[in-house]
Amino acid sequence: MEELYTLEREVGRGSYGVVFEGRMAKTGQKVAIKRLPCSNPECVELYLQELWAMRTTARNHVNVIALHSCLLQTGSRSLKTLKPGKLPLRLVESVLKGSVVAAKQSQERTNPQSNTRRRTNSGSRLQDRTNTVQARAHLQNKDESNASDSTTPQRPQSRVRKRPAPREEEQTAPLRCLALWLVMEYCDGGDLNQYLLSRPPDAQRNHSVVQQLCSAVAFLHSLGITHRDLKPDNVLVCVMPKGPVVKVADFGLSKMSEGSVDGGLTRQHFSSTCGSDFYMAPEVWGGLTYTAQADIFSLGVMFWAVLERITFLEEGTTQEQLGAYVCKGRSGWLMPLGEALWENADAPAAPPPGPATCALLLEMLASNPDARPTADQLGARVRSALREDSH
Known part of the structure; x- marks a missing residue:
């Protein structure tokens, strides 16, 4: 060694x-x-x-x-x-x-x-200097x-x-x-939740984050890798002088196929229901077979939340998280977009960013996986939409 x-x-x-x-x-x-x-x-x-x-x-x-x-x-x-x-x-x-x-x-x-x-x-040998009690106390205080x-x-x-x-x-x-x-x-900026929510909203920073995520997922799909658990917790941030550099991480639920076809859309089908509920695609919620296009839906949820700073709290936690959802009933009960779309394909209202970005997000969040853009198309589409809306 x-x-x-x-x-x-x-x-x-x-x-x-x-x-x-x-x-x-x-x-x-x-x-x-x-x-x-x-x-x-x-x-x-x-x-x-x-x-x-x-x-x-x-x-x-x-x-x-x-x-x-x-x-x-x-x-x-x-x-x-x-x-x-x-x-x-x-x-x-x-x-x-x-x-x-x-x-x-x-x-x-x-x-x-x-x-x-x-x-x-x-x-x-690893020289373990970790004090578990102090570390847990530090995380709890944080x-x-x-x-x-x-x-x-x-x-x-x-x-x-x-x-x-x-x-x-x-x-x-x-x-x-x-x-x-x-x-x-090592990423010194923590995960995407910690990094963005600890800073004032900044449109230029948000645009950089979503474009970097597009590039990462296009790269993974070109190698035949479907992540299957894309969410802000699994995106780490390196703080650099010119701005944040985001890193897709945690591949424990990922699956690999022999590669991509038809412009980047893998035809490998999966059946295991896995991931985190606020970012899961409708077909995953419904227990259907699904493809790498489920990652595109997860990105759509993340992009909407990042661009509009939409957050929620899990019951029993104090850590605010980025994620889009549908409010149900007078009590404002939260339902993940994927679950809502599985029950009703017309459930989400149009997201509030500019018209070009709004149209792209609705495509990414389509209940039909084949209606979503593929990963290799996404980068150019996002750049074009953000540029159009900024003018």
Whole structure:
């Protein structure tokens, strides 16, 4: 292993892993390090999908998060670097068999001199300086400081549909295959929610963000990658002197096909209902098969929210989020656009930006996936609409 990484602090935690801020010991370069515990085959499959997608994108696009390296944890604190283009066979075996393969058993099957192999592959070690209690307190204080006033529309908790958390027995089961560590570029601006909502509205900044997102998704679709969970939480921001540079991240739900056809529209069909409810397309809500055009709908929701600064609160949270929705009834109950369109194709009213941008957004949010522009068409269409409305 070439570098030694130092963990500085925890910066994010979700159902599937923990993200740390860290540094390369030799250069001092700041990096983001995501630890993905390999506790069950379902999680392992998501991790391998994310790894494969990030390796495919490599460092070839400025608006897609860059992967520096991937490490396989083989002991309590020992790691080894995975070679480019290679997947850890032990984890692939776990996915195929439907159960996590114990590291010791796997090594004994592949090499009778397992003890020798463990010594030669022990690799370098992560210097963990993380204080979990302080990190959690820091994140809690940050959430409280960002709390919005009580007039901000709230989303009922009972209707939230996001990635399912691992079952309790899976979380408490002993880890026999330990973890994957993804070392990625560090984004100092946080996610898109944090970055935009902590600053005054700025039309030029908003236009730059939506155009960069167009470019990123066109690049992913050209490689046959459908993200399937596009939302502001999964867009990170690097603060640069000339303005923000956004990075599409979190490829755990992504799917890859052999490539794109017909000008960028992949014909690969998917059936799994996944994503986050405020950004899911109608066909996903309805349990139908869908294509990469579901990503275009998610972008439409994000663009509308970014351009008009539309926000909401999830029930039980204090973090304001960007997202468009339909208000139902006198109580102002919030319904995601995709759900509303699945129930009634004429549900959303025309969004309020200028007429050219309004027309484009309505196309992106069409209930018929084939009526939406493809990713490779979108960049030019967005630039033209924003230019026309600015005049």
